[in-house]
Amino acid sequence: MGVFSRMSLIFKSKANKAMDKMEDPRETLDYSYSKQLELLQKVRRGVADVATSRKRLELQVARLRQESDKLHTQAQQALGMGREDLAREALTRRSGLEQQIADLSAQHAALQAEEEKLTLAAQRLQARVEAFRTKKETIKATYTAAQAQTRVSEAVSGISEELGDVGMAVQRAEDRTSEMQARAGAVDELLASGALEDVTGTAKDDITLELERMASTSDVELELTKMKAAIGAGPSATAPAIEAEAPQAAPAEAEAAPAEAEKPEGSAS
Amino acid sequence: MIVRIMGEGQYEISPDQLPDLNELDTAVEQAIAAGDEGSFRTALTRLLAEVHQGGTPVADDVFVESDLVLPGADATLEEVAAMLEDEGLLPG
Numbered sequence: 247m248g249v250f251s252r253m254s255l256i257f258k259s260k261a262n263k264a265m266d267k268m269e270d271p272r273e274t275l276d277y278s279y280s281k282q283l284e285l286l287q288k289v290r291r292g293v294a295d296v297a298t299s300r301k302r303l304e305l306q307v308a309r310l311r312q313e314s315d316k317l318h319t320q321a322q323q324a325l326g327m328g329r330e331d332l333a334r335e336a337l338t339r340r341s342g343l344e345q346q347i348a349d350l351s352a353q354h355a356a357l358q359a360e361e362e363k364l365t366l367a368a369q370r371l372q373a374r375v376e377a378f379r380t381k382k383e384t385i386k387a388t389y390t391a392a393q394a395q396t397r398v399s400e401a402v403s404g405i406s407e408e409l410g411d412v413g414m415a416v417q418r419a420e421d422r423t424s425e426m427q428a429r430a431g432a433v434d435e436l437l438a439s440g441a442l443e444d445v446t447g448t449a450k451d452d453i454t455l456e457l458e459r460m461a462s463t464s465d466v467e468l469e470l471t472k473m474k475a476a477i478g479a480g481p482s483a484t485a486p487a488i489e490a491e492a493p494q495a496a497p498a499e500a501e502a503a504p505a506e507a508e509k510p511e512g513s514a515s
Numbered sequence: 516m517i518v519r520i521m522g523e524g525q526y527e528i529s530p531d532q533l534p535d536l537n538e539l540d541t542a543v544e545q546a547i548a549a550g551d552e553g554s555f556r557t558a559l560t561r562l563l564a565e566v567h568q569g570g571t572p573v574a575d576d577v578f579v580e581s582d583l584v585l586p587g588a589d590a591t592l593e594e595v596a597a598m599l600e601d602e603g604l605l606p607g
Contacts, residue, residue, distance in 0.1 A: 249544045252599060253584040254519070359589070363522055370524060370575075377576035404578025407519065415522050 271398035526570030
């Protein structure tokens with residue numbers, strides 16, 4: 247077993263380094279036990295840290311989903327008004343957000359897996375540490391110098407390997423978490439900077455403004471048409487101009503209708 | 516023979532499992548050398564399945580060193596290679 251016996255040597259050399267420091271085997275037991283408690287603390291902190299990062303990601307994803315839904319609604323409104331260009335712009339921005347959401351969701355799944363693994367590691371280590379404490383007391387109570395060295399080194403090497411293993415799991419989780427925090431920080435910045443607000447937020451973004459402007463323009467046109475109709479005989483030069491605009495608007499609306507009909511699931515969600 | 520699966524714990528395996536494990540170990544070693552993630556994954560998955568199937572978990576109050584240490588199922592080729600290189604145990 248080439249690779250895997252080499253890997254066990256890695257753990258062994260670490261365990262031996264720790265033991266070489268002690269003169270009295272009983273000290274080695276106490277030293278190892280204190281290291282175990284330290285690591286147990288560290289693993290528990292690790293679990294809490296990963297959980298915090300996971301929750302932060304969940305909030306961010308929820309926030310981005312809201313923004314994405316808003317853009318979807320805007321796109322529908324724009325299409326309804328025959329402004330395919332505006333709808334396209336909204337959907338383009340939305341697809342950027344969707345990518346980010348997919349990315350964060352994948353990170354979230356990875357964090358969740360890490361959290362589960364670390365929780366299991368904490369449980370396993372706790373059981374091992376408790377068993378070690380009992381063993382340690384037994385060895386000390388029946389201590390004879392002749393036996394002690396062997397029994398101590400057996401117990402300590404056994405648990406050291408466990409410590410090494412759990413230690414690596416914690417390290418890995420820490421790496422994952424700090425990586426994630428950097429990403430999460432970037433998304434937070436994006437959310438705070440107003441880059442998203444501009445697009446979809448409470449402050450009126452360009453798409454909203456355009457939709458409003460169009461709504462008021464068509465109101466004005468409608469009003470004008472009504473007035474002209476009421477007057478009956480308006481100047482003959484302006485009437486064809488308004489009529490000429492109408493056929494242009496109609497095809498745009500006709501294009502809009504099928505596009506909207508294609509997205510029943512999207513609009514339902 | 517005691518085998519540790521990293522992140523999981525220790526198992527006692529029977530000697531008649533060894534030939535199979537040896538074969539898979541060679542496959543993993545070759546995959547690492549070739550940087551072949553696909554073969555690495557296949558061999559590692561089979562290796563872990565073999566240990567799970569034929570091995571008995573070591574009790575919490577038994578403190579023994581492992582003869583073999585296997586990476587966990589989600590370990591990447593890079594991680595395993597790095598672990599071996601870190602200690603200077605990988606020749607070359």
